[in-house]
Amino acid sequence: MQEREREELRVVAELLKLLAHPVRLCIVKNLAKNGECNVSRMQQCVEAPQSTISQHLAKLRSGGIIEGKRVGVEVYYTLTNPVVERIVKLLL
Numbered sequence: 001m002q003e004r005e006r007e008e009l010r011v012v013a014e015l016l017k018l019l020a021h022p023v024r025l026c027i028v029k030n031l032a033k034n035g036e037c038n039v040s041r042m043q044q045c046v047e048a049p050q051s052t053i054s055q056h057l058a059k060l061r062s063g064g065i066i067e068g069k070r071v072g073v074e075v076y077y078t079l080t081n082p083v084v085e086r087i088v089k090l091l092l
Helices: 003-019 022-034 039-046 050-062 082-091
Strands: 066-071 074-079
Touching: 003 022, 003 082, 022 039, 022 050, 022 066, 022 074, 022 082, 039 050, 039 074, 050 066
Parallel strands: none
Antiparallel strands: 066 074
16 A cells, blocks of 8 residues: 555544544534534534534534634534545435
């Protein structure tokens, strides 16, 4: 196996680790399906407290999977990693 191939596999494995939680997977699935979304809307879909969703959003943000854009007092999140979008669409 070539070094480039190993690195690609390592990157995908790290992304899969980040997605390996039902709440994070649900968040990413909904963002892939609907585009941008705020925490209040996610809370209705995921049925988890806002603090729990915020913790998972922080992990997804730090992993480069999502980005947040502030609009007034709300933050709207979007999926920014095309590899993750393809993975989620294939899995779900």
